[in-house]
Amino acid sequence: MPATPEQWIAALTDTYWTTGRRIDPLTAHRTATRTETPANMNVKAADKVSEGLDVIARAERLTAEGTTLSRREAAAIRDAFVMEAEDVADQRETVRTRGCPACGCFTLLPIKGKAQCINRHCAPRPGLRRRWTYRDLGYTQAAKPRGAQRSTGYPADLRPLSFLTEFFAQSGHKVTAATLARWVKLHNLPRWPVDGKTYAYSLSDVATAHAVQLAARKGELCGDGVRPACTGLADLFYNTDEQAGAMDNALMKRRVTVAKELCAACPFIDPCRQAALKPNGQEQHGVAGGLTRNERRQMKTEMNR
């Protein structure tokens, strides 16, 4: 696949795009007679080529200015052009690798010349979808995920795990069915039976969990300095001890490990730990300040001695 505006211009100038079909080498030498129908000209592709030349010229002028801002803008308009050209060619590779500027999930699909976020949890109102122009995507960065979200009612976007792995593969993320199943458990995502044997999950639920896992791996979940790392991760942080209900040991351990990792990188760990260790403070469930409930109890008794 072409990856730069220059490559796209070359591809779109190709007869395949401009006429909508390949020229047959056996008849290419013939000149058209009046009985033959004229080849359809793909106006969209032709327009895109001239637009692309403008974009490149503008990007070059901006780059020549030499400031960081102008270079960033040049990169953004080149980027946007690649996504627009892909749309003309019915491809969705680049836009699928972008996180949504509002929710941070990799749920953008090119629909009618815009990138639509199909994550239900991202919708400003039920039934609505956020839509971004490719230029928007070029300029803005993906949002930090707000946490793993869960469907309460029967969701409209139920999909089997096999669909979900394929969906994430298209965004350039290799996620195996086993990994997905682990996240579903880790974040306590609801599931609905399909035929008595297999289960389906809400694409939006899994997408938010996926974004959280990616951000956690990159240490970006609390990188904005505004929200603590546990924001939106109630199941992961507070559903970690026996009191929270019947749960298998392995899962509990995994949740504690992930929660502690997030705490370790969180800018709020100190005030959080102080509050959790207050001598007569309210005792809470789960991991707080990087400590489990038992660890906090132990530290409190040691401090009292």
Ligand SMILES: [Zn+2]
């Ligand atoms: Zn979104």
